[in-house]
Amino acid sequence: MIITFLTSFGLYLLTMCPTVYSGDSGELTTACSVLGIAHPPGYPLYVLLGKIFTLIIPFGNIAYRVNLMSAFFGAMTCGLVYLAVKRISGLADKESPNLANLPAYLLTCLSALTLAFSNPLWSQSTMAEVYSLNGFFVALIIYLLLLPTFHFLLPAFLFGLGLGNHHTLVLLIPGIVYLLMVTGRRKTVDGKPLFSTLLPSTLYLLPVFLLGFSVYLFMIVRSQQNPIADWDNPENITNFLKVVFRTGYGGIMHLEEKGGFLTRPMNLFVQQMSEFAGNLIKSFTIFGFIVGIFGIFLNYKQNKKSFWFLFLIFIFIGPFFIFLANKPVENYTRDLLEPFYIPSIIVFAIWISFGIIFLIKKNKLNYVLIIGILIFQFKTNFAENNLRNNFIAFDFGKNILKTVQNNSLLFLDKSDESVFILAYQKIVEKRKPSVEIFDCNASVFPNIYGDRYYWIKGRQRTAVRLPIERKIIWESKKNVYYLAENPNYFSDMKFFKTGLLYLLNKKLPAVVFGDFYVLRKINLRYRDKIIAYSFYVSVGNYYLGTNQPVLASAMYEKANKISAELR
Numbered sequence: 178m179i180i181t182f183l184t185s186f187g188l189y190l191l192t193m194c195p196t197v198y199s200g201d202s203g204e205l206t207t208a209c210s211v212l213g214i215a216h217p218p219g220y221p222l223y224v225l226l227g228k229i230f231t232l233i234i235p236f237g238n239i240a241y242r243v244n245l246m247s248a249f250f251g252a253m254t255c256g257l258v259y260l261a262v263k264r265i266s267g268l269a270d271k272e273s274p275n276l277a278n279l280p281a282y283l284l285t286c287l288s289a290l291t292l293a294f295s296n297p298l299w300s301q302s303t304m305a306e307v308y309s310l311n312g313f314f315v316a317l318i319i320y321l322l323l324l325p326t327f328h329f330l331l332p333a334f335l336f337g338l339g340l341g342n343h344h345t346l347v348l349l350i351p352g353i354v355y356l357l358m359v360t361g362r363r364k365t366v367d368g369k370p371l372f373s374t375l376l377p378s379t380l381y382l383l384p385v386f387l388l389g390f391s392v393y394l395f396m397i398v399r400s401q402q403n404p405i406a407d408w409d410n411p412e413n414i415t416n417f418l419k420v421v422f423r424t425g426y427g428g429i430m431h432l433e434e435k436g437g438f439l440t441r442p443m444n445l446f447v448q449q450m451s452e453f454a455g456n457l458i459k460s461f462t463i464f465g466f467i468v469g470i471f472g473i474f475l476n477y478k479q480n481k482k483s484f485w486f487l488f489l490i491f492i493f494i495g496p497f498f499i500f501l502a503n504k505p506v507e508n509y510t511r512d513l514l515e516p517f518y519i520p521s522i523i524v525f526a527i528w529i530s531f532g533i534i535f536l537i538k539k540n541k542l543n544y545v546l547i548i549g550i551l552i553f554q555f556k557t558n559f560a561e562n563n564l565r566n567n568f569i570a571f572d573f574g575k576n577i578l579k580t581v582q583n584n585s586l587l588f589l590d591k592s593d594e595s596v597f598i599l600a601y602q603k604i605v606e607k608r609k610p611s612v613e614i615f616d617c618n619a620s621v622f623p624n625i626y627g628d629r630y631y632w633i634k635g636r637q638r639t640a641v642r643l644p645i646e647r648k649i650i651w652e653s654k655k656n657v658y659y660l661a662e663n664p665n666y667f668s669d670m671k672f673f674k675t676g677l678l679y680l681l682n683k684k685l686p687a688v689v690f691g692d693f694y695v696l697r698k699i700n701l702r703y704r705d706k707i708i709a710y711s712f713y714v715s716v717g718n719y720y721l722g723t724n725q726p727v728l729a730s731a732m733y734e735k736a737n738k739i740s741a742e743l744r
Contacts, residue, residue: 181259181286185293186252189302193248194564196571197240198304199704203570203597204406204621206243206305210605213406214396216620217423221395222341223307239605243305251302251309252293257316258523259289262530264323265476265483284537287547288530294554295460295526297518299562300702307343308516314339314346315520319490319527322356323483329357333382337389344423345517348498352490359482393421405604406621409631416628425632441503448506453499456518457525462557464550465529472531479531487524495521508743512703560700568697569705573712574598575608576694580676581658583611587678588646590617590661594708597621599660615649617642625649643667650681657681674719677712687723690716703743710739 197203201216208215209227227243234242262285292298301308318332318339332353339346400412411417419425458466476484498517504510536543577599581587589596600621602608616622619630626642633641643666650657650670659679664672672679676690696712698705717732 178256178259181289181293182252182256184286184290185255185302186248188293189248189251189299190245192299192559192563192565193241193244193303194567195241196238196568197574197598197601198244198564198567199570199594199598199702199708200304200306201593201597202240202244202305203574203599203601204593205307206240207597207600207604207621208406208408209243209305210239211405212399213404213621214400214408214411214420215406216408217420217426218344219393219396219408219411219420220307220342221392222338223310225392225395226310227305240305240601244303247304247306247309248302250313251298254298254309254312254316254523255289255293257313257320258292258526259285261316261320261323261527262288264320265480265527266530266534284534284547285530287551288526288533290551291461291465291529291554292523292526294551294558295522296558296562297456297460297515297522299558301516301519303562303564306516308519311339311343311346312519312523314342315349315490315494316523318349318353319487319523322353322486329382330385333385334389337386338392340390341392345494345498345520348494348520349490351493352486355489356482356486359485393417396420405623406600407624408620410624410628416631419632425634445505446500449499449504450496452506452511453496453518453521456515457522460518460522460558461525461529462550462554465554468532468536468550469525469529470532471535472528472533475531475535476528487527491521491524495524508703561702563700564702566697566699567701567705568699569701569708570594570598571602572696573708574602576696576712577660577677578602578609578612579693580678580690581609581612582656583609585612585656585658586649586653587612587614587658587660588617588664589614589622590659590664592711593618593620594704595660595711613655615646617646639666656683674722676719677715687725689725689728690719691728701739706739706743710736710743713739 194202197206205215205220205223205227207213208220208224210231212224212228215224227246230246230249231239231242234245237245263282266285298309298312301312314335318335321332321335336346336349336353396411397413397417400407400410400416409416409420411420457469461469473484473488476487495518499514502514502517504514533547536547573595577595589599596616596618597620599614600616603612603614604621614622615625619626624630626645630638630641647667657680658675659672659681660677661679664679670681672681673684675685676688676694694716696709698709701709713732713736717729717736720726720729720732
């Protein structure tokens with residue numbers, strides 16, 4: 178396990194983002210730093226562990242330290258898969274490793290590395306996100322339940338605790354219930370059916386589960402102290418339950434809220450399942466995918482109990498979740514759903530181990546084949562997952578703050594990513610301390626709109642926020658900036674484009690922002706490209722509005738090139 182962990186951790190450390198990343202990274206890092214409440218369901222376990230990592234790691238910026246946590250738990254996931262494969266293969270029954278069985282240990286390590294090199298786990302182990310920690314809990318619970326003398330108490334506790342990080346862990350339940358049933362059919366020494374004692378004993382699993390799940394109580398306690406990041410203010414029971422169950426955010430399973438998600442055209446269903454299968458192929462390459470399919474049949478033939486346990490987990494946490502989510506098959510949803518594949522690829526990596534072990538037993542020369550598949554998988558996925566020099570989110574936020582003069586007000590009315598990046602730079606790194614920032618979505622920055630604002634949408638929200646913003650603007654003598662697509666909310670106020678922002682009632686002389694804006698573009702993922710596209714369009718619009726057509730054309734040309742890649 179140590180070799181597997183160190184190899185995986187070294188790889189993730191080598192390719193890890195050096196600072197804040199796009200997506201939810203900035204918000205989660207900020208919540209960890211200030212012990213705040215992240216977006217629903219609040220992710221209390223992640224926030225607490227992230228805070229620990231910011232304290233015990235003595236080097237690097239805060240974002241780097243939280244990124245490091247993702248790398249650690251991603252590598253731990255690979256180590257646990259090594260132990261699971263070792264258990265299923267029977268190698269764990271040997272007394273101790275020696276030269277005679279060293280090839281078998283190497284074989285197990287190679288099997289686990291197929292997971293380390295897979296696209297979903299690798300991508301989520303190089304930045305601040307909740308998914309590598311979720312993978313850790315999936316792998317840990319699977320490993321514990323594969324032990325021949327397992328007890329349900331510890332998995333029950335870990336199940337509750339893991340839900341404090343991600344709700345999709347509930348999809349392990351069908352596999353766990355299956356184990357409860359088959360374990361109950363066994364006979365005890367005196368010939369009595371074990372099920373007669375096991376079924377009532379499940380009642381004591383509930384308190385143990387609730388003990389783990391009680392990590393959510395952190396949110397009530399912490400929210401009452403009014404931390405800077407206090408999403409949806411869960412300091413009372415009503416708000417707390419809305420946050421935990423993601424009211425208004427797709428529910429506990431991140432599903433569509435509009436209803437009708439069980440029905441869809443047959444061609445969309447086929448596309449969704451094909452997309453899931455395609456992600457497995459992308460993760461393990463076509464060669465690893467074939468070995469894994471072969472391994473499924475071997476698992477069934479060799480150990481039906483472990484097969485049905487793993488198969489139920491795979492089906493429910495993979496295709497069944499994709500079926501419920503019911504997302505259209507397009508680039509945006511591919512990027513959105515990829516981290517949710519991690520639990521299913523953990524199971525598939527175990528099945529790959531069955532195929533690998535069979536191939537090696539048939540012919541030792543197949544070691545060359547297996548190592549070749551691993552090298553091909555590594556080379557295929559390396560470029561996309563190498564964030565070592567990725568500063569695009571950091572640069573984008575820094576460019577926004579460069580645009581704002583000191584002692585100004587800045588209202589943020591744009592996508593979450595922009596807000597999250599600025600939250601990290603303003604709250605954690607303390608950049609531009611004289612600038613007051615207001616988040617028009619009341620997410621990371623302190624809420625100025627009242628508790629009701631969290632639960633209303635559309636025109637209702639606009640009717641609440643505009644009078645409050647107007648009052649702040651009129652009572653302040655500071656410059657007022659908006660980060661927005663078009664901030665002309667007020668008929669008696671006029672905004673002028675100023676680089677990436679809009680400035681109220683003041684038109685500044687034309688500037689070539691390329692002279693001091695920096696946007697390092699190295700190895701862009703999908704969300705990086707969205708940031709780059711937004712940057713070029715916004716600056717291009719400024720140049721066009723200030724009669725600098727040549728510069729505007731150059732910006733639009735770059736935006737169009739990225740737009741083609743986003744389709």
